[in-house]
Amino acid sequence: MLLNETTQHINELLRGVTDPEIPVLSIMDMGIVREVSVDEKDVLVKITPTYSGCPAMDMIATEIRFTLDQAGYNTKVKLILSPAWTTDWINENGRKELEKYGIAAPLSESADKRALLGEKRMVTCTNCGSTDTKMVSQFGSTACKALFQCNDCFEPFDYFKCLK
Amino acid sequence: MLTMKDKIAQYVLLLGDNSMILGHRLSELCGHGPTLETDIALTNISLDLFGQVRNYFQYAAELMGEEKTEDDIAFLRYVHEYKNSLLVEQPNKDFAYTIGRQFFFDAFHQPLLEALTKSNDTQIAAIAVKSLKEVKYHLRFSSQWVKRLGGGTDISREKMQAAIDYLWPYSNEMMEVSPLEQEMLDFGIGADLEAVKAQFMVTMNEVLQEVNLTLPTVKWFQSGGKKGIHTEHMGFILSDLQYMQRAYPKMAW
Numbered sequence: 544m545l546l547n548e549t550t551q552h553i554n555e556l557l558r559g560v561t562d563p564e565i566p567v568l569s570i571m572d573m574g575i576v577r578e579v580s581v582d583e584k585d586v587l588v589k590i591t592p593t594y595s596g597c598p599a600m601d602m603i604a605t606e607i608r609f610t611l612d613q614a615g616y617n618t619k620v621k622l623i624l625s626p627a628w629t630t631d632w633i634n635e636n637g638r639k640e641l642e643k644y645g646i647a648a649p650l651s652e653s654a655d656k657r658a659l660l661g662e663k664r665m666v667t668c669t670n671c672g673s674t675d676t677k678m679v680s681q682f683g684s685t686a687c688k689a690l691f692q693c694n695d696c697f698e699p700f701d702y703f704k705c706l707k
Numbered sequence: 708m709l710t711m712k713d714k715i716a717q718y719v720l721l722l723g724d725n726s727m728i729l730g731h732r733l734s735e736l737c738g739h740g741p742t743l744e745t746d747i748a749l750t751n752i753s754l755d756l757f758g759q760v761r762n763y764f765q766y767a768a769e770l771m772g773e774e775k776t777e778d779d780i781a782f783l784r785y786v787h788e789y790k791n792s793l794l795v796e797q798p799n800k801d802f803a804y805t806i807g808r809q810f811f812f813d814a815f816h817q818p819l820l821e822a823l824t825k826s827n828d829t830q831i832a833a834i835a836v837k838s839l840k841e842v843k844y845h846l847r848f849s850s851q852w853v854k855r856l857g858g859g860t861d862i863s864r865e866k867m868q869a870a871i872d873y874l875w876p877y878s879n880e881m882m883e884v885s886p887l888e889q890e891m892l893d894f895g896i897g898a899d900l901e902a903v904k905a906q907f908m909v910t911m912n913e914v915l916q917e918v919n920l921t922l923p924t925v926k927w928f929q930s931g932g933k934k935g936i937h938t939e940h941m942g943f944i945l946s947d948l949q950y951m952q953r954a955y956p957k958m959a960w
Contacts, residue, residue, distance in 0.1 A: 595758025595837055624762060625833035627840065659847075681848060682748035686755055686841075690744075706840050 549581050556610050557588070563602045564685060567640045570603055574632025577623060586616045591628040594686045594706070629707045645669045647691065647702040655705035659689060668693035669700045678702075711894075715828060716770040717790075718891050720780070721933065722823075722831075723763030724791035725881070727781060729812060730756035731948060732799060741802050748848060749805065755841040762834045782952035786945060787935035794877040796932070796940040800870075803863070806852045807870035810914070811878045813846035818906035819881075822898035831896065850914045857918030864920075871915075872923045879928035882907065 557576055562568045570576055570590070578589040588607055592600045604620040611618040630649040633641070638648040647666050650658055658665035659681050664674045673695035681704075683690040688701040709717075733753035740746025764777035771780075794812060799805045820842055823835035856867035882904040884892075891897025911922065931937065951958060 592758070592837075594755065595762060595841060596754035596756070597758065598754070624837055625829070627833070627837045629840075680744040680748065681844065682744070682751040684747075686751045704844075 550579060552614070553579055553581065553586060553588075553611065553616070556614055557607065560603065560606045560610055563599045563606075565641070565644055565646070567644050568637060569640075570607075572634050572637030572640065574628065574634065574637075575603065584615065584617050586611055586618045587621060588618065589621045589623050591623055591626070593628050596686055630703065630705050631707065633703075641703060642669055645700055646688065647700060649703045649705040652705050652707045658702070659704070666691055666702050668696060668698065670698040671696040712770050714887060714890065715831075715896065716767045717887055718897060719763050719767040719770065719831065721790040721887070723760045723767065723780075724789050725795055725812070725816075726756040726763070727760045728789070728791040728944060729795040729808075730754075730760060731944060732795065732797075732808075733805075735799055736805070745802070749809075752809070752845050752848070755838075755845070759834065759838045759841075762837070766830050766834070778952065782949050786937060786941055789937065789941070789945075790933050790935060791937075792877070792880045792932040793929050793938050794874065794881065794932075796938050796944060797874060797877060798940060801866060803856055803866035803870040804874070806849055806856065807867070807874045809845070810849040810853050811874060812881070813842065813849045814907045814910040814914075815878075815881045815903060816842050817846050817910075818903040819898050819900075821906075822903060826897070827895040846910075850910070853914055853920070854918050857915070857920040864918075868920055871920060875923050876925050876927070877929045880930045880932060883930060883933065885933045 554571070557579070558569050558571050560570050562570065562573060573593070575590050575593065576588060577591055578587075580587045580589075588611070590600075590604065590607070600622070604622070607620050608618045633648070641648045647669050649655060650665065654665060659678060661678060663677075666676050666678075667674050668676050668691075671693060673693055675694040676691050677694060679690040679692050679699065681689050683701050687704055687706070689704055690699060691702050692699045730753045733749050733756070736746060737750050737753075738746065740749055760781070761777055764780045767780055768775045768777050794808060797804070797808055817839070820835045820839040824832055824839060826832040826835065853867065856863040858864070882900045884900050888897050888900060892899055915922065
């Protein structure tokens with residue numbers, strides 16, 4: 544295969560690697576994959592971690608290696624810290640998939656701050672669409688999320704915190 | 708004769724050790740928090756801190772060479788080789804103590820990281836940029852709890868003040884300038900601890916005054932951690948931390 548085709552093939556394979564916590568969300572939509580370099584069958588994939596302590600990152604690195612090695616490549620994964628990952632790197636498709644899955648997508652930095660300080664009507668309920676929601680806790684089931692509850696349908700849901 | 712590389716490695720360990728020992732103390736609360744929400748919050752903070760520790764120790768391992776890994780650094784040093792400050796060794800005791808310890812550390816940690824984002828060492832700067840995003844949430848959390856406890860009931864207030872009185876003598880050491888840190892500052896690699904201390908005091912005054920909590924007048928501040936001289940708690944902490952690696956060398960999940 545030509546280099547372009549190879550890179551395309553690899554990108555397709557990487558598209559299939561999902562966040563272990565959110566099986567509908569591809570790491571490509573999260574903006575975790577920064578660079579792919581190819582030399583014949585040798586592949587180097589550079590990824591940036593989301594939260595410093597995110598335990599899913601080791602799993603994601605393993606998944607990448609496994610997926611690409613299965614396809615006949617010889618894969619190395621490198622974690623690069625700079626530039627630091629921000630929630631800005633989650634693309635539109637990623638945000639849609641998050642909402643569909645029941646996790647409210649991150650607001651802008653200033654809006655996020657106000658939402659987490661308890662200001663009303665900031666975050667939309669992923670179940671019924673109401674903006675009459677309240678923050679239950681700044682810390683949720685994982686380091687990246689906060690816990691909200693809807694005052695209309697009473698369902699709890701996670702909110703992906705803005706990281707900038 | 709220590710090379711520059713050795714000294715940077717020592718500095719990185721100093722940065723990582725605070726986060727590791729504090730992260731460990733917070734992990735002791737897993738399943739034991741006063742409420743579900745605070746249990747999750749404190750263990751999330753612990754997780755953030757351990758993520759930072761991994762970044763620091765991976766870098767230190769690279770600098771030290773000799774096939775050292777982040778696990779060797781975390782689990783196989785002797786007590787005097789850990790350079791964390793004494794504050795983070797203090798036990799969880801009760802929620803007010805846990806919050807007091809967290810508040811003092813966060814108020815130091817945030818300006819420290821802000822300074823380190825400008826470090827001449829690109830890896831330290833990169834770690835600092837990443838960590839700072841998370842530590843902002845930590846300081847917000849601990850400040851809010853200090854205010855809630857201080858401005859709450861008579862009992863919460865009494866306990867918060869007692870925790871502050873007990874922990875305050877441990878709060879200065881983090882900002883004491885050791886010879887290594889002076890050298891790092893001179894080379895533009897380390898943080899200016901005097902500037903960090905100034906910001907720390909601003910936060911102290913802002914938060915405590917809002918709920919009429921006071922700082923005790925102290926004639927002498929506890930010190931020694933940065934020299935590897937630790938409190939009686941460190942032995943117990945290390946036996947928890949090191950037992951598995953020492954009993955089953957090179958173990959992995």
